[in-house]
Amino acid sequence: MTHRVLVYSDSPKHIPELLTYANQLSEGGGVTMVTQDDKLVDLSFEYGASRVYLTEPKSTSPYDATTTSAAIFEAYNKEKPELIILSATKFGKETSARLAAKLDAPLATECRSVSFTDGRIEVERMVFSGNGLSTEIIGRTPAIVTLQSGIVEPRKNPHNGETEKLSIEVKPMTQTLEVRRKSETSAARLEEAERIVAVGRGLQRKEDLELIRQLAEVLHAAIGGSRPLAADLGWLSDDQWIGLSGHKVKPKLYVAIGISGQIQHIAGMRDAKVVVAINKDPNAPMAANSDYYVVGDLYTIVPELIKQLKQRV
C-alpha cells in the first residue's frame, strides 16, 4: 500500500534522514517537503522529495512555532497526506504540537520507529523517563510524528520535482529580543561525537575538570556531563548535559566518570556502543549500564588512564 507523507524541516542536518525515512514509509506514494529556506530545496530533491513547498515570506523570526505550524497547515491542505513528519528537536516538538491542535490530530513525539501496520500507524517511543519502550497505536489520520535522529542511514534518491511557493499571512505572536548562541563546543558536538567523556558529581572541584579535559584530549573525545554538573553547579556550559532533559547521544565510546547512572541520565546515552564507567561505588546503577565498570577513585584511575593512553601513541 502506498502512503502520502509530508515532511517539514529547516535543518540541513536533518533533511536527509527525514526524507529517507519518509520515502521508506510512503512506499512510492510520494513525499512532499515544506521548508522556509530556499537553500534547502535542492537538498530536498536530492533525498527524494517529489514536491517542495517553499513558504513566503521567509519567516523573519526563526523558531516561531505559530508561523511555522501555519505554513505546514497550508501544505497539509493542499496535499492531504496521511502522515506528517517533523524532527524531534525542541522546535520540531513544539511546532508539531501546535500543528496537532490546528488539525485536531493525534501526535506521537520522539519516535524511534514508525510503521503502517494493518492499516494503522504504529510507533515506538521511550516513556517513563527512559524506563520503558512503548508501542503505541495512532487511531486516525492525519497523524503527526516527530522522529528521533539517527534511526536511518540517509540515502540519496534524486527526484526532479516541482517547487511551489506558499504564501503565509500569519504573523508571529511574540517578539525575539535577543539570541545568545550556544558555544560550538557543546550541543552540536556532543550529538555527533564518536567519543564522549562525561563527568558527574564524583568530581570534587571545578578545577579538577582539567583532568577530564586531558583525558578527552588523548581520546579525541567531546566533553559532556550529568545534569547537576551543568545545570546546578554550572561547571560545564549550560547545554552540555546528557540525559532525559538534555542531549541524547550515541557515540562509539562513552566514558562516564563519577556518574551514578540515574535513569534520567541513562535516557540520554542508552544508544552508546561501548560504555565505560569509573566509579568508587561498586553498586551504583551505572554498573548495570556499563560494558566495563572500573571500581575505583577517579582521582587515581583517570591520571593512570591518561598516562597509559599517551604511552600507546
Next chain:
Amino acid sequence: MPNILVTVKQVVDVDSLKIDRATNTITTVGVPRKMNDFDKNALEEAIRIREKQGGKVVAVSVGQQSSRDVLKEALAMGADEAYLITDQSIPEFDSRAVSHLISKFYTKFGPFDLVIMGEGSVDHFSVQVGPRVAELLKLPQLTYTRRLEYSGDSVVAERDLEDGFHVVRSPLPCVVTVAQEINQPRLPTLKSILAASKKPINLVPPSQLEINADMLQPVVTTKTVVPPKTERKKVVIDGSKPEEAVQTLIKHLTQEGVI
C-alpha cells in the same frame, strides 16, 4: 493583578515501576504516584509572581480521583484554588483530550492572564499539552522557559532552544512551559499543609465544559510497554591496583575497536 492558571498532573513515580516477569511488560499497578516534577516548577513560578504582584493562582488537573493528592500538594505549596476535571467512566485521557479539557476550562473559569505548565510529563513525556492548549486558545506560546519576568501587560521569557538562548517578549495572555532550571520549588510546611487541608478541591465533570464526545475519544493508545533492552557486558574491573586495572581496560577497548 494577574490571574494565573497552572496545570498539574499526577504521574507514576518512574523510579518505582515494576516489571511483570511473566509478560516482560512494565506495569504501573500499585506504583506510587506523585506530582509531575516540571509542574512543581510551574507552580513555584506562579506563586513567586503572585507574591510580588498579587493576584491569584489556580491549579487544575485532569485525571482520576487520586489526582486530588497532587491538588492538595498544590494548595499546600500556595495555590489559591484547585480544580479536578474528572469523569469516572473514562479511565484515561490522551494528550489531545487533556488539551481540549484544559482549554475549555480556561474559557469557562477565566479570564486568566497567564497559563504556566510543565515542559513535559515524566510518565509519557508527550511534550505536547502546552502548545496544543496555546493553539486551541489562539494564544502565544513560550516553551522551554528557564527565566520569566512578568510586567503587567507582557512577559519576557528566556527560552532554551537548540542553537541558543532566545529572549522573547510576549503579550498577555500567553502559555508558558517551564524547564527545571527556572527555580527550586518550595517544600510545603506543616502549617501550609494544614491550611490547605481546609480548602476545597472543586470537581468539574467534562459535561460542564462544552466538550463533545469526540474530543475525549482516545486517538493514541498504548499497546505495550516493555523494559528497554540494552545489553551491556557488565565487566567489573577492580581498580584497587590502578595500573593493572587500566591495562585491562585498555585491552578491552582495543579489542572493541573504540580506541
